[in-house]
Amino acid sequence: MEEFAALLDRLVLTPSRNGKLTLLSDYFRDTPDPDRGLALAAITGDLNIANVKPAMLRTLIAERMDEQLFAYSYDYVGDLAETISLVWSSDEPLRSNSVPTLGDVVTALERASRSDAVRMVEKWLDQLDASARYALLKLVTGGMRIGVSARLAKQALAQFGQVDVTEIEELWHGLTPPYQPLFAWLEKSAEKPESLSAAPFRPVMLSTPLEEPDYSRINAGEYVAEWKWDGIRVQLTSERGQRRIYSRTGDDISHAFPDIADYMTFEGTLDGELLVARSGDNEMEIGAFGDLQQRLNRKTVSARQLESHPAFVRLYDLLVDGGDDIRTLPFIERRTRLEAFAKQLEPTRFDLSPLIAYDHFDDLVELRKTPPHPIIEGLMLKQRSSTYVPGRPKGPWFKWKRDPFIIDAVLVYAQRGHGKRSSYYSDYTFAVWTGPETEPHLVPVGKAYFGFTDEELKQLDAFVRNNTTERFGPVRSVRAEPQHGLVLEVAFEGLNRSKRHKSGVAMRFPRISRLRWDKPPIEADRLETLEAMLRDDQPLV
Amino acid sequence: MHSAIIVGLAFLPVTPSLMVSLSNHAQKQCKIVTYKDCMELNPPYVRSMFGKHGTERNISLVKRPEELLRSTPAGLYSPAGDFYIDPIRPVERALITHGHSDHARSGHRKVMATQQTLDIMALRYGADFAGETQAAELGQTTGLNGVTISFHPAGHVLGSAQIAVEKDGMRIVASGDYKRASDPTCLGFEPIACNVFITEATFALPVFRHPDSRDEMAKLLKSVEQFPERSHLVGAYALGKAQRVIRLLRDAGYDQTIYIHGALAKLCDYYETQGIKLGPLAPATLEKDSAPDFAGTIVVGPPSAFQDRWARRFPDPVSCFASGWMRIRQRARQGGVELPIILSDHCDWDELTQTITELDPEQVWVTHGREEALVRWCDLNGYSARPLHLVGYEDEGD
Ligand SMILES: [Zn+2]
């Protein structure tokens, strides 16, 4: 329990991905079964033993300490589990007697009634140190939030076992805590476990960006072209009555999209793009990315949302046809099978992503400039002969995104970065002009990191330090006047309307592409420019 | 109108019932009456106000402790002895408990402190930090305008002392900052019996329980082993905490060179002259030709330096902060601390309550920090206590 607690304490404060990976894989190496598997499940949210209500904890502590002293403490700390973990005191000898392991705790709680659970928790609190008490309380109240995604946990397992993460993803849905066969395989003491469950995840094939040196490779005999739709890449699998919708990292998101799952009446595995759409007169009308966001990150979907933002999948590929795994067939053969397969599907839920006819590369250049729909991100180019392989091989599939939008904006706030960059002001909020031409003022429109050279980062950091007008914690506001300030060229992928932002617009994937030391701030763009882009970009529905 | 009736050492707030009872006795403002008088008149009330010290023994002292020490805008002042303890403004005569900058300021005319505290003040402010200095020997008494003064180890940092002041059989101990946990870089706290104990309250909440310093060092060393490609930047206050961290690392068996920020150099050298061995230290500076690689090293510096440009020379640093505040997760998060090291030079909650229990003073005056919780604890446990509002102390050594 104490090792698990120490791991949690470090994970929450470690900003870097690599740091988290090291902490996790070291823990997997140093911790025996079943604790490491249970810890993994606790971190990924697959361990559901929450059994104790916060009110019960308050009763426990009220039996032990003065109410007023507890109130002062809770007031200061602000978190109930943390406060109790810190104020709990017990006699030292009791503590050293026997320290429960994570396995002891989980096993006992799985069998316990709620009232038994409280008494067990009380006993363990006496035996554990403050950090382990905190972990225990978070575990039993279900309030564990560590900032480790399931994806990252799988990556850590891959690092620990020196295997490719796609192998873990493929197995994952057949496994249950405490994952002993998985650890045994990763430690090379057993064979790779067979994926026994129906409808497992099959690692997704990804593309690499098309860059100038590769332009000459693209010709109609070798590559087919398709639009790149800006939704959520999904894998739909239906096998022996088991239906699953996976994200491209293998997370099961079926529960969020019953309106798709209900229509997965096929037997096989499809690859496609999840969009929000509505059936129009003769084709699907696709909603903006903002519409799709209404459906994401929700535990449950309301009937109203199903009605107003119905989900829809545009199909790219067929991986398994009936019982037949066809990933080793060339793309063009899979495509033929896909076209036949799609005929049996409900047309208001599924359609084919069309192939785009072209003769020469120059045709693609034109198409990329003027895509027929705002939710198109660019072009996909797929080699006719390509088999479906996991990961991101270079060559078989290219993505060729449309050019980003560009505006000039004025730096208004800077914030210190994290980790490596904690001594630099490396996160920037930028604004554009609004109001009457004679009396313009700045309105913030976005925030971005700086992704350029260390030399430029230093210059920017120096500018921030020398032009600070106010400081609030890690944030500084910076001089931004018509004739004094810094203009940033900002590139972004798209715009959404936003009620949360004062400017009324929100940028997608903004990044700072250039520092315009040469430009006086007054020459930066105005909000009207963004509003016009919004109109061009999104037909009013 | 009576604001209070002074009984022995304690104050009784005046309630109508006590007023009626006392009306024959005390007619003037602030009349001094005896405990016995009060007990005859209204025993339950008096007992409730005195707690367990409602006994005859208070009554031998009829002097108000405020005549010996009281708080003033310039700091803790002795009207009887005409001196200040740790004043925050320049004064004629100052007694200094320890070298932290909020307690030891420059510009007093006469300063009395332990030799080590005087040395530290000279290092920090220059040799002319005061008009005149007088070294106090630990445990020796000195007379000052009829008040007897003595210095006793406080266990806080090198040279730190509690100051006992005594007159007419009443002794007040101003403990300054203190701790009870063991510290290889200074003498341990010595309990001094007293009538009034003035205690700090920096960590006076039951949530503060400092863990064993060896476990905290083990945490740091484990991280150094886990992340050999990164440097570990340990934020520690320049006086006391930094040297304690270094010494504890040595005790844990770490014998590599420890790199230190320039602000620590003079104090670390001074600790060495006082027999506290810190092992191999080197400045954490980059020299043009021979840029050392800080990967895998431990670097100690004042916390303020870590958000500064200075920190950029280190490869992907793990920012650590050695402080009692690190007990609270939110404090670590807000400060961008990646590895909190819970290490304090102040008492935690258990040490504070243990010290009061051990000294069993008639009154406890509680100052800088979270006074209300400790006063509450004193109430619950039968000690007469009140907050002593001193301003200007924001300890650099927490
Ligand atoms: Zn202090």
Ligand SMILES: [Zn+2]
């Ligand atoms: Zn201090």
